Amino acid sequence: MKNMDSYTHVRGESLYVDDVNVRQGTFHAVVFDSSKAHGKIKSIDYSEAQALEGVERIFTYKDIPGENEIGGIIKDEPLFAEREVHFWGMPIALIVAESEFIARKARGLVKIDIEELPIITTAKQAKENDSLITKPRSFSLGDAEKAFADCDYVFEGETFSNGQEHLYIEAQGAYAEPLENGNIKITSSTQGPTAVQKTVAQVLGIAMHKIEVDVTRLGGGFGGKEDQATPWAVMAALAAYHLNQSVKLILNRHDDLRMTGKRHPYESSYKIGLSKDLKILAYEAEFLQNAGAAADLSPAVAERTLFHATNSYYIPNVEVAVASCKTNLPPNTAFRGFGGPQGMFVIEAAIAKAAHEIGIPTRRIQEANLLDDNDVFSYGQIATKVEAKNTWKSATATFNIAALEKEVEDFNASNSAFKKGLALMPICFGISFTNTPMNHARALVHIYLDGSIGISTAAVEMGQGVNTKMMQIAADVFSIPIEKIKIETTNTTRVANTSPSAASSTADLNGKATLKACKVLLKRLKTVAATYLKVTAEQITLKDEFVYIEDKKSKFEWTQLISMAMLERVALTENAHYATPEIHFDKTKEKGHPFAYHVYGTAIITATVDCMRGTYEFDSVKIVHDYGKSMSEGIDLGQVEGALAQGIGWMTMEEIAYNDEGRLLSNALSTYKIPDIFSVPKEVEVIPVETQGHELAILKSKAVGEPPLMYGIGAYFAIQNAIKAFNSNYDLKFHAPMTPEKVLMGLYENPNTSQH
Ligand code: MTE
Ligand code: HPA
Ligand code: MOS
Secondary structure (H helix, E strand, O other), rough: OOOOOOOHOOOOOOHHHHHHOOOOOOOOEEEOOOOOOOOOEEEOOHHHHOOOOOEEEEEOOOHHOOOOOOOOOOOEEEOOOOOEEEEOEEEEEEEEEHHHHHHHHHHHHOOOEEOOOOOOHHOOOOOOOOOOOOOEEEEEEHHHHHHHHHHOOEEEEEEEEOOOOOOOOOOOEEEEEOHHHHOOEEEOOOOOOHHHHHHHHHHHHHHHHHEEEEOOOOOOOOOOOOOOOOEEEEHHHHHHHHHHEEEEEOOOOHHHHHHOOOOEEEEEEEEEEOOOOOOOOEEHHHHHEEEOOOOOOOOHHHHHHHHHHOOEEOOEEEEEEEEEOOOOOOOOOOOOOHHHHHHHHHHHHHHHHHHHHOOHHHHHHHOOOOOOOOEOOOOOOOOOOHHHHHHHHHHHHHHHHHHHHHHHHHHHHOOOOOOEEEEEEEEEEEEEOOOOOOEEEEEEEEEEOOOOEEEEEEOOOOOOOOHOOOOOOOHHHOOOHHHHHHEEEOOOOOOOOOOOOOOOOOOHHHHHHHHHHEEEEEEHHHHHHHHHHHHHHHHHHEOOOEEOOOOEEEEHHHHHHHHHHHOOOOOEEEEEEEEEOOOOEOOOOOOEEEOOEEEEEEEEEEEEEOOOOOOOEEEEEEEEOOOOOOOOOHHHHHHHHHHHHHHHHHOHHHHOOEEEOOOOOOOOOOOOOOOOOOOOOOEEHHHHHHHHOOOOOOHHHHOOOOHHHHHHHHHHHHHHHHHHHOOOOOOOOOOOOHHHEEEEEEHEEEEEEEOO
């Protein structure tokens, strides 16, 4: 089944926040933000801005009736700066005017005097200055220190992976409309409608039931709207509250890039120890996460780095630690993979380093250490139904790794200006919010009296196709065509107290709730049919809009059945709650069983480097992926391809740059390069691993949103291997992204003749 949104997307008919029909007299808002990364606000003069014709009012922290401090995990983030600013782009005021144009013009008239304070932009500097968001955490398994002593090989090194801009196509924004009795309705481009509702209530100092948040869909979120959609919605609501008029606030691209956080840059160090037969006996790593100026989701992201620090390998002795470091950058936030990719890059770097030093192909170490059933993760979960070896074997056999390697060798032997490199990238990603209490969802299902169905859940459609999956579930249970099913907007008045659509778990959580509600309704309908047909409910099935008795088609149709149920006064609405069973985690011991299951896969990536220019192309990416039993092959393939491209972008071309003053330099699409149709791999082949799927996955169809992003990590190593083929003096570096500039320097560096 294809994504139900494709039709309106292609025709330009899909609705986003900016498409909402606004009330007459609606005001438009622009955020006035800090033009320094750290400092004391000495004075602000709004008089000229306020006097501009068409400016309605300018709101600051002084206008907040409730709390100014927001933040989902730690309330350490002012909605509007009070006396100090902590990052370049930090909101200070909201300028509300008749038009966005006027508000923007007024912004240029605000005069501010900031006394600058010293700034910190890197995690290392922050750590040295004891500038931390929370206490560092660590996971430990076995006795790493002791194990290192027994290793035949021990290698150490450092890595860096840069941030990444979400670059959702729809920028952040919200529309707030005051209703009667002080109620406010907010249309928001958020992954977390409840986070918006809760925060608006806190900032305004009013009850949550006065706030309704509605989401039609997002033009992409990628984690950037899990928590960071909230401030803009709160600002619009604050202005609507005071003015008793609708207010629209949509960031333009420059404002969005400057004011919002990104994937966390990480500075890390590792120590890896192996036996003669290439078993990794011990692994140590320290991850310094650049959290930016406030907590946001950083502690949770940091936690997931630890969970994925050993990727898909079994390592008996592990000691990994992470620190969320506070810097003067915009607060960094959730981004597809949620800290997992940063952890996985480091173990892959450590393995590449070990292989290089020992003088063997990296894949020999990778293969020798793949997880197996009953292996234990450093956090105490026992691995079951592991597909690490399956996907590896399937990928290397199906795609004939020996032949692929020979092709690369032959090419490199006969070409001097171009070199190829190949890398394998196995992945293992845990499914569930690592914060156990967040793993729940509800679904509200109405069967209308004409037999059509409306479903409300907490699932936010952001392009990942979750609405289509919800539709499929109901269509499957009732055996009716999908045309009879509608997925309603995500709305806090229909489904309350929700977790954000994130952690790749949206389809599992909301799908299981939907399935549960539909099954209850089905049972009721079977009883109605059985009574009418004078058989038992167990003899009844529904198939293609007809009632069947013992597999024999009756004349009784779906719509008649619904009419009959109405006459019998049977409830045609059901609300179901689902909470993932089995999972738990004890943070005091850092042990437990946090994930419902893991998703596995293996990618083989081949790159060609132009050794004159330092540029590169990806010839092919061949993947064996663990979909479980995919319920929607087209959608899932789209997720793998999209995530792969995004992962390759992060690892090889997207380069976020701040200057020494903490100002974002890569503040436009002309200075920030994301993958395009020319830079994605020439060939992408994805085949499913043969498996039974997992009971805790919706219809045994495993979560697919984030895991394939990490195949992109292989792109870094494919390029690195090509550089090695050209320059035998090349000293391995793990400093992502591997931009053409770095490639060029790597191709021509010679540690014997120059410093590098
Ligand atoms: N795919 C599209 N097209 N747009 C998105 O914003 N977000 C990703 C992934 N795939 C995203 C996407 C992220 S970060 C997550 S966590 C999951 O989708 C969320 O949706 P799911 O839980 O339904 O997989
Ligand atoms: N993943 C994604 N988002 C989250 C998580 C997680 O594990 N925890 C809290 N928000
Ligand atoms: Mo995704 S980073 O969990 O929104």
